[in-house]
Amino acid sequence: MPYCSHCGAASATPDQRFCQACGKPLDAAAAASAAPAAPTAPEEIDYQYLGAPTAPTDQPGGGGRRLAKVLGATAVVAALAGGAFLAYTVFFDRAGAGTPEDAVTQMLQAVADQDGVEALRMLNPGETEGFDDVYDSLQKKVADAGLASDADGKVLEAVSIKLTDLKVDVSERGENAARVYIKDGTLAVTVDEDKLPETYRNLYDEMDSDARDQLRSIDISEVLQDGFGSDDKVFLTTIKQDGRWFVSPIATAGEYILESEELDPLTAADFDKVSEENAPKPRTSKDPQGALAVLVEAISTDSVENIFAALPADEVAALRPFTDVLQDQLDGTNGTDLQVSDLDTDFKDLGDDRGRLTIKHGKLSGTIDGEEGYATLDGTCVESSDSPQDEGDSGTTNDCIPDEVKDQTGIDSIWVILHQADGGWQVDPRATVIEYATRAIDNFDLDAFKDSFSQGFSDGFEEGSSYYEGGIEIDPDTYPGSSPSARAGG
Amino acid sequence: MTQNGHPTALTLALSAGWFTTGALWFVQAVVPWTATGSLSHSSTIDASALIRSGDVGSLAPTFAGWLLLMLPAVGLVLCASAFSMHRVTQAFRVLAAVAALAVSVALTHYLTGFRITDFGPGALLAWLGCVTGTSLLAASVLLPSS
Numbered sequence: 001m002p003y004c005s006h007c008g009a010a011s012a013t014p015d016q017r018f019c020q021a022c023g024k025p026l027d028a029a030a031a032a033s034a035a036p037a038a039p040t041a042p043e044e045i046d047y048q049y050l051g052a053p054t055a056p057t058d059q060p061g062g063g064g065r066r067l068a069k070v071l072g073a074t075a076v077v078a079a080l081a082g083g084a085f086l087a088y089t090v091f092f093d094r095a096g097a098g099t100p101e102d103a104v105t106q107m108l109q110a111v112a113d114q115d116g117v118e119a120l121r122m123l124n125p126g127e128t129e130g131f132d133d134v135y136d137s138l139q140k141k142v143a144d145a146g147l148a149s150d151a152d153g154k155v156l157e158a159v160s161i162k163l164t165d166l167k168v169d170v171s172e173r174g175e176n177a178a179r180v181y182i183k184d185g186t187l188a189v190t191v192d193e194d195k196l197p198e199t200y201r202n203l204y205d206e207m208d209s210d211a212r213d214q215l216r217s218i219d220i221s222e223v224l225q226d227g228f229g230s231d232d233k234v235f236l237t238t239i240k241q242d243g244r245w246f247v248s249p250i251a252t253a254g255e256y257i258l259e260s261e262e263l264d265p266l267t268a269a270d271f272d273k274v275s276e277e278n279a280p281k282p283r284t285s286k287d288p289q290g291a292l293a294v295l296v297e298a299i300s301t302d303s304v305e306n307i308f309a310a311l312p313a314d315e316v317a318a319l320r321p322f323t324d325v326l327q328d329q330l331d332g333t334n335g336t337d338l339q340v341s342d343l344d345t346d347f348k349d350l351g352d353d354r355g356r357l358t359i360k361h362g363k364l365s366g367t368i369d370g371e372e373g374y375a376t377l378d379g380t381c382v383e384s385s386d387s388p389q390d391e392g393d394s395g396t397t398n399d400c401i402p403d404e405v406k407d408q409t410g411i412d413s414i415w416v417i418l419h420q421a422d423g424g425w426q427v428d429p430r431a432t433v434i435e436y437a438t439r440a441i442d443n444f445d446l447d448a449f450k451d452s453f454s455q456g457f458s459d460g461f462e463e464g465s466s467y468y469e470g471g472i473e474i475d476p477d478t479y480p481g482s483s484p485s486a487r488a489g490g
Numbered sequence: 491m492t493q494n495g496h497p498t499a500l501t502l503a504l505s506a507g508w509f510t511t512g513a514l515w516f517v518q519a520v521v522p523w524t525a526t527g528s529l530s531h532s533s534t535i536d537a538s539a540l541i542r543s544g545d546v547g548s549l550a551p552t553f554a555g556w557l558l559l560m561l562p563a564v565g566l567v568l569c570a571s572a573f574s575m576h577r578v579t580q581a582f583r584v585l586a587a588v589a590a591l592a593v594s595v596a597l598t599h600y601l602t603g604f605r606i607t608d609f610g611p612g613a614l615l616a617w618l619g620c621v622t623g624t625s626l627l628a629a630s631v632l633l634p635s636s
Binding site: 067068069072075076078079080082083086089090095109110113114115116121125128129132135136160 | 501502505506509512513516519526527528529530531532535536537538539540542543544545546547549559562563565566567569570571572573574
């Protein structure tokens, strides 16, 4: 039976010239042909199920094939669009947020819901890189010591925090920065006692019911009023990087410092300097051993720009807005002129353009704020004096890392972490701090700490001795009957 | 399921089912996966980007970031080949269903501990995809054509 080549409908007679279904002219060759046979040559996309045909349905075969082709083509187009989207997300990560308020609210919501991924995505990447090492060490240590809710070290699994009705207010700081004030919201903390590790359960049991009720609904505006006397005191500073907004812990800290110094952040900080276009050319050393000398030399120029240039660019990006105010502080001193000499170092490549420079011996001499000083590092001991003649005399002080600290932290040498930039080496302060912190956490005996902590808590407090409540020292002599043991005993 | 070599309504329905399954496995990657905790505000694609950036290198190896992209990529291939009944496509669907199940089990265990109350949109979509995918595989085995 002939079929229409347009819609696939069967024609009533072999000599029919127009399709009765769609009205289109019937192609002579096609109309004369028999019903489409199973394809003999393999197609790129074969729309035929393999196997025996089933009983015919009401659907005309040709029409179904045409529909399948249309649907198949649509599916391929849809998949290609999805593929383009996937490729875009792979090659152009859209971390951060479109606006400063979104960056802050999304980060706070993520923190409340314990979504570390989202919280990290809202933080300025240059300021957070490497802290996962510290977190990982801490998590393992806490899990090993039985202080976590589960074996993965999720300490807060027993605690559910909900942040709702968060209200923020934005104050712009030029094109590349904005201060976001926390104005209002409700924080609800609920604790699943069954999931709490035993150590915490004891603490939680000690809490009175009023305190537990208060935790269930905390009015943020009330807390701000009670704690700071105003709702325009608590803020986070956001900065714009590559067109996206990120919360910047360093810029936030910088702005708080400016406020505490009673400096006007609007005039003291220049947030247009956040842009990498204004970044100074890196000051580096060709060999790792010279990186310390490059940093000391930069410090000796008394130029904040030069000091920043001797440090990793992404780490100082958030500090650049404060260049002028820092320079003013530096200009108010009598200058710094330091030299490094007699360095005996050991370098170990850590991969990823990083390396550890262990300083076995070295001398630092010169003036800081006009004051002369000399220091000699030998192993883990520093000998310092205010004149070279004092070396070995009574005016010399000798400080070493105590053995118990070495045992507790595993830090038995002095090192700095270096980072490769612009074909040379620079001291990386953030990576250095992270390396020390990670080593210390890994070696810290948390079990002993936990035991003494639990023991101290269960023993209560000696009558007559002071104790701390909410960060305030309470003297039982002044407030008789106020100590935990007195209250527990009625 | 064919009439003289032409797809029937049932064939098209099964194909539409595979398209839906692929779409579910793709969409689960762009919505929050859990209701609380990790990935409650972010998607597996976000997590993949963070892991691949190396910023959480000590918590998850870089290849894990690429693994997280496997399910949406498999979903897209399923969508593209939904109306194909080629033998290779059939085999791919079996592998895709097995891989999707494995990924869904691993993610659900790691992120929610299989607590249904912690399931977010992503987890629900992924599991819905697993249910439809395995149902379609079962249908292709049980129906007369196979």
